[in-house]
Each structure stands twice: as C-alpha cells, then as structure tokens.
Amino acid sequence: MQRYLLTRVVQSLFLLLGVLIVVFFLVRLTGDPTSLMVAKEAPAEQREAFREAMGFNRPLIVQFLDFGAGILRGDFGDSLHFRQPALELILERLPATFYLATVALLLAIVIAITIGIIGGSNPGSAIDSLGRALGLFGQTIPNFWLALILILIFAVNLGWFPSFGRDTSISVVLPAVALGFGSMGQLVRLTRSAVLEIRNEDYIRTARSKGISQFKIGARHVFRNASLALVSVISIQYSYLLGGSIYIETIFSWPGLGNLLQQAVDGRDFPLVQAIAFFISFFVIALTLLTDVAYALIDPRIRYSS
Amino acid sequence: MEPILQVRDMVTRFYSVDGVVHAINGVNFDLYEGETLAVVGESGSGKSVTMMSIVNLIPQPPGKVEGGQAIFSYGEMAQDLLQLSEDEIRHVRGGQIGFIFQDPISSLNPTMTIGSQIAESMTEHLGFSASEARSKTVELLRNVGIPDSERRFNAYPHHFSGGMRQRVMIAIAVACRPKIVIADEPTTALDVTVQAQIVDLVKRLQEQMGVAVVWITHDLGVVAGLADRVLVMYGGTVVESAPVDNLYEDPRHPYTIGLLKAIPRLDATGEAETEELEVIEGVPPDLYQELTLCPFAPRCGYAFDRCWAEVPPLIEVGVQHGAACFYDVERGGPRNGS
Numbered sequence: 001m002q003r004y005l006l007t008r009v010v011q012s013l014f015l016l017l018g019v020l021i022v023v024f025f026l027v028r029l030t031g032d033p034t035s036l037m038v039a040k041e042a043p044a045e046q047r048e049a050f051r052e053a054m055g056f057n058r059p060l061i062v063q064f065l066d067f068g069a070g071i072l073r074g075d076f077g078d079s080l081h082f083r084q085p086a087l088e089l090i091l092e093r094l095p096a097t098f099y100l101a102t103v104a105l106l107l108a109i110v111i112a113i114t115i116g117i118i119g120g121s122n123p124g125s126a127i128d129s130l131g132r133a134l135g136l137f138g139q140t141i142p143n144f145w146l147a148l149i150l151i152l153i154f155a156v157n158l159g160w161f162p163s164f165g166r167d168t169s170i171s172v173v174l175p176a177v178a179l180g181f182g183s184m185g186q187l188v189r190l191t192r193s194a195v196l197e198i199r200n201e202d203y204i205r206t207a208r209s210k211g212i213s214q215f216k217i218g219a220r221h222v223f224r225n226a227s228l229a230l231v232s233v234i235s236i237q238y239s240y241l242l243g244g245s246i247y248i249e250t251i252f253s254w255p256g257l258g259n260l261l262q263q264a265v266d267g268r269d270f271p272l273v274q275a276i277a278f279f280i281s282f283f284v285i286a287l288t289l290l291t292d293v294a295y296a297l298i299d300p301r302i303r304y305s306s
Numbered sequence: 307m308e309p310i311l312q313v314r315d316m317v318t319r320f321y322s323v324d325g326v327v328h329a330i331n332g333v334n335f336d337l338y339e340g341e342t343l344a345v346v347g348e349s350g351s352g353k354s355v356t357m358m359s360i361v362n363l364i365p366q367p368p369g370k371v372e373g374g375q376a377i378f379s380y381g382e383m384a385q386d387l388l389q390l391s392e393d394e395i396r397h398v399r400g401g402q403i404g405f406i407f408q409d410p411i412s413s414l415n416p417t418m419t420i421g422s423q424i425a426e427s428m429t430e431h432l433g434f435s436a437s438e439a440r441s442k443t444v445e446l447l448r449n450v451g452i453p454d455s456e457r458r459f460n461a462y463p464h465h466f467s468g469g470m471r472q473r474v475m476i477a478i479a480v481a482c483r484p485k486i487v488i489a490d491e492p493t494t495a496l497d498v499t500v501q502a503q504i505v506d507l508v509k510r511l512q513e514q515m516g517v518a519v520v521w522i523t524h525d526l527g528v529v530a531g532l533a534d535r536v537l538v539m540y541g542g543t544v545v546e547s548a549p550v551d552n553l554y555e556d557p558r559h560p561y562t563i564g565l566l567k568a569i570p571r572l573d574a575t576g577e578a579e580t581e582e583l584e585v586i587e588g589v590p591p592d593l594y595q596e597l598t599l600c601p602f603a604p605r606c607g608y609a610f611d612r613c614w615a616e617v618p619p620l621i622e623v624g625v626q627h628g629a630a631c632f633y634d635v636e637r638g639g640p641r642n643g644s
Contacts, residue, residue: 202412208363209407210427210478211400214392220426224417299417300462 104180116191138185404479421459541601
C-alpha cells in the first residue's frame with residue numbers, strides 16, 4: 001500500500017511538471033509573447049520596455065527556470081489587468097468555485113445513487129423509469145440552456161431563488177442544479193447498470209443464501225462493489241465541475257474561478273490565464289491521486305498488486 | 307425416524323420471453339436427519355432449481371414456485387417453507403439450511419474479508435456480538451483446515467486458492483450450525499486432488515455436527531463414495547430414489563440403467579474391458595412443453611402406450627426404493643396393474 005502510494009505521488013509530480021511545461025510554452029508558441037500581450041498599435045519603445053520588464057528577452061531556458069522557481073515560491077506573476085499577483089486573485093475566487101462544484105456534485109451523488117440503487121434493484125419500477133429518464137435528460141440537455149430555463153422559471157416567474165450573485169445562502173441552488181444535472185444523469189445511468197450487473201453475481205446469491213436482510217445485501221455487498229465503478233467517474237465529474245463551470249459562473253455571475261478565467265481570456269491577461277490553467281490542472285491531478293487511493297481502500301485486489 | 311424435510315408435489319416454472327419453462331414438475335422426496343442424499347441428473351434436470359425453490363433462492367421474476375409443500379421439521383417445530391414470507395424464510399436460510407455453491411472463485415465477495423463474510427450470518431441469525439462472531443469464525447476457519455486462522459480472518463478471497471476458497475464457502479455454510487447443508491456441485495470447479503479433500507472435509511463436519519447433506523452432482527463416482535441415498539432426476543421429476551447400494555446394484559428406472567452403463571470402469575476385466583460404452587440415444591426433454599407423459603418415454607427402449615399418456619408417479623419397488631416407471635425391468639413387462 002505504501003509503495004503503491006509513493007509510486008502514484010511520484011507519477012503525479014511528473015505530470016505536474018508536464019503541465020508546467022505545456023502552460024509555459026503554449027504562450028511562447030509564436031516565439032515572443034509580447035505581441036500577444038501588448039496592443040498591436042503600441043509604439044516600439046513601449047514594446048521593448050514591456051519585453052524588458054517581463055524578462056522575455058532572456059534565453060528560453062532561463063525564463064522557464066525562473067517561471068518554475070516562481071511557482072515554487074507561490075509567485076505566478078502579476079495580472080496585467082488587475083495589477084495584483086495572480087495567486088491572490090485566484091485564492092480570492094477559489095472558495096466560491098469549490099463551494100459551487102461541491103454542492104453540485106453532492107446534489108448529483110445523493111440523488112443519482114439513491115435512484116440508481118433503488119431503480120437498479122427493482123428494474124421496471126416507477127423509480128427505475130424515473131432514473132432512466134434522468135439519465136437521458138441529464139446527458140442530453142446542455143447546462144447553459146438548463147441554466148436559462150431555471151432562471152426563467154424559478155427566479156423570474158416564481159421568484160423563489162435569486163438569478164445571479166452569491167449574496168444569500170440559497171443563491172447556490174440554481175447554479176448548482178444547472179451545473180450538476182449532467183453529472184447526475186451520468187451517475188444515475190452508471191449506478192443503475194452497475195447494480196443490475198452485480199445483482200446477478202454469484203456472491204450476491206451467496207449473500208442471499210446466508211439469509212441476511214435485503215438492506216444489508218444492498219449496503220454491504222451490492223453497493224460496495226458498485227462503488228468501484230462510481231469512484232472514478234465521480235472524481236472525473238468533480239474535476240469537470242471545478243474546471244468546467246465557466247458558462248454557469250458567467251450566466252449566474254458567480255464570483256468564482258470560471259468567471260475570473262472568462263475575464264482573463266477576454267482581457268488577454270496571460271499571466272492570470274497561465275496561473276488558472278495551472279491551478280485547475282493541479283486540482284485534477286490531485287483528485288486523480290485521491291481517487292486512486294480511494295480505489296485501493298475499496299478494492300483490496302488493487303492494494304496488494306503492483 | 308421422521309424426516310426433517312418432506313417435499314411433496316413441488317412445481318417451479320420460469321416465465322421467460324420465449325415461453326414458460328417447466329423446470330420442476332411435481333418433485334417428491336424426504337431428507338432424514340444427518341444423512342447424505344445425493345441428487346444426480348444431467349444439466350437442466352432440475353437438481354439445483356429443486357433445492358433453490360425450497361428456500362426461495364430462485365430468481366424471481368422470472369422464476370415462481372407454483373405448488374407443493376416443503377415441510378421442515380425439527381424438534382417440535384414443523385413449517386411449510388413454501389408458505390413463509392421472504393422475511394421468515396431468510397432466517398431458515400443460512401440459519402437452518404446452509405449452502406455451498408459450485409464456483410468458489412465467483413461465490414465470495416471480492417471486496418470483503420473472508421472472516422467478515424463468515425461472521426456475517428452469525429451476527430444475523432445467532433445474535434452474536436462482533437467479537438463473539440469473530441472468535442467463533444477463527445475457530446471455524448481452523449476447523450475447516452485453514453492454517454493461521456487468526457491472521458487469515460482479515461484476508462481477502464483473492465489471497466486464496468480455489469480449494470481454500472471452497473473451505474471458506476463450507477465454513478459459511480455451517481457457520482450457524484444448520485440442520486441441512488445443500489452442496490450444489492461443490493467439487494466441479496476444483497482439481498481432482500482437491501475434490502477428494504473437500505469431500506472428506508464435508509464428511510468430517512457432517513459427523514461432528516450431525517447435519518444432513520444434500521449433495522447435488524452429476525458425478526456418479528463421487529456419489530458412490532459419499533451418499534446414503536440417491537435421487538435421480540430427469541426432466542424436472544424424480545425418476546428413481548434408492549439407497550446408494552441398491553441404486554448401483556439394482557437400478558429399476560431405464561434412465562438410471564442407461565446412466566450406469568455409460569460410466570467407464572477402471573476395474574473391468576476380460577470382455578467388459580474392451581466393450582464399448584453405451585449411450586442414451588435422443589435428447590433431453592423440451593421443458594417449454596407441459597409434462598403430460600413420462601419425460602423419458604421418447605428415449606426409452608421399453609416405452610409402451612401408457613408411458614405416452616400419463617406421467618408415472620414414484621412407485622415403490624423395494625425397501626426405500628422407488629422408481630417412476632410403468633415398466634417392470636426385473637420381470638420384463640408392464641408393471642402389475644399397468
């Protein structure tokens with residue numbers, strides 16, 4: 001188990017280095033990023049001054065080492081637009097994005113797994129039909145469209161929830177539903193099919209032959225094995241929700257990272273874009289690592305091999 | 307001696323999309339305390355479905371037990387298992403009737419320790435605390451021949467070989483000291499050398515605990531060394547029921563006779579050594595049809611008009627010996643009154 005963990009941590013560090021390289025060189029694909037960051041009509045002296053200030057006139061390898069060393073110190077450079085360190089801006093916005101993604105994911109998990117397990121255990125029942133409908137709509141309805149419809153019904157017509165911002169405790173409801181609906185659809189389908197499959201396994205028959213109650217069979221035997229399939233998808237969904245909430249944060253003016261990224265891209269604020277890209281990649285890698293640990297905890301067969 | 311299990315006229319059907327499968331068509335048998343009853347027959351003859359039907363283990367839907375009785379009696383108690391609700395029957399299952407299944411690889415939950423899989427039914431049926439169940443489980447693991455049982459409690463199924471896993475299955479089956487253990491082809495998936503060990507283990511536990519064992523198999527060799535009595539099944543019915551020696555020496559049903567002639571003998575000498583094995587011509591009955599005739603009639607050399615018109619009941623042909631056949635093979639003609 002410890003060896004397995006160590007291997008995975010080392011692999012993740014290499015992956016992070018790879019991300020660093022990609023983020024660094026993407027901006028320099030044209031050779032000199034000055035032309036990307038400074039307006040076309042700016043005079044030559046101003047360009048030169050900018051190049052000097054950003055250190056773009058130094059050798060590439062020196063720039064990269066400097067960039068890497070900066071990140072190790074927590075220095076991601078300054079935002080061109082906001083004129084303050086990119087890290088500060090990100091840390092300021094991060095909690096809102098985490099909060100939104102986590103609420104969306106929990107909402108999706110609780111509803112999807114409940115419906116998926118009950119439906120999968122009783123194929124053809126009303127709950128099963130509901131689950132299948134959710135699965136279909138969750139995966140086919142685009143979230144930006146759903147967001148607009150939710151605003152129309154629940155904010156404009158009924159007035160139950162605010163349509164934008166993060167000023168009240170219920171502000172999170174509409175963006176979380178819009179954001180998590182797709183994940184919910186996928187999780188319902190996955191839970192249902194995993195339960196359907198596991199119900200027919202020989203070890204479930206053994207569990208039944210032991211005379212333990214339906215509930216315990218569901219909780220101990222079916223769910224634990226079904227969760228193997230769910231863990232990896234939940235983690236992918238979470239990283240998708242963290243990184244992919246740009247539309248939803250923009251539509252609902254949610255003060256999060258996605259919203260900031262949208263502003264940064266609009267304003268050609270490259271240091272900020274770089275920093276956000278690096279942060280989101282960092283979370284995805286960290287999540288993947290956590291997933292593998294969770295896997296090993298659930299499935300003893302993974303723990304001991306490798 | 308009173309039987310602890312009396313099964314009468316049990317009927318089980320499966321309602322599939324292609325039609326109704328008549329899996330069990332009126333099965334009758336008794337099981338006595340502490341005995342070993344072998345149930346033999348080819349695939350689809352209803353061996354497993356019979357035993358699963360008794361304790362409500364067949365998949366429902368599509369399966370349904372549609373008639374009959376299964377009277378389970380111990381001490382003063384007697385109850386018809388087929389009339390119990392799922393919540394009542396599940397305490398019989400695991401508590402009074404244990405199961406050993408064919409494939410020990412797939413029959414154990416890969417994500418639970420073997421110890422907790424054994425202890426689970428003790429806490430459920432015997433009301434043991436977790437620590438009581440644990441110490442009983444360790445004792446039981448030792449008893450089924452798993453060395454270093456204290457440590458092995460926390461092992462997972464994939465740490466074990468097939469034979470060891472089957473020992474774990476056996477421990478699960480006898481965990482609550484049941485009255486009956488149903489072993490559904492427990493040696494089929496194992497190496498021949500391991501098979502013998504498993505047979506010996508079940509025999510030893512049976513003597514220790516006085517449990518009755520129903521051994522479902524299609525291996526007539528295992529039957530000869532193990533069983534007290536034998537049920538031969540064909541087409542969802544019991545065609546012959548006899549003490550094991552009678553069955554081998556004096557089979558009375560044409561199907562049993564055919565089966566025994568199809569077994570190669572290592573001790574054959576002289577002419578018999580070079581004789582070809584006989585085969586039973588024809589194919590097993592179509593279970594989509596409702597049974598209105600002797601299920602073996604289409605393949606039987608002795609069949610006469612009555613065999614095509616009605617289903618023969620189990621007719622007493624000797625002490626504890628019954629055969630579901632209208633033809634008297636001993637006398638060489640239709641049975642008296644037929």
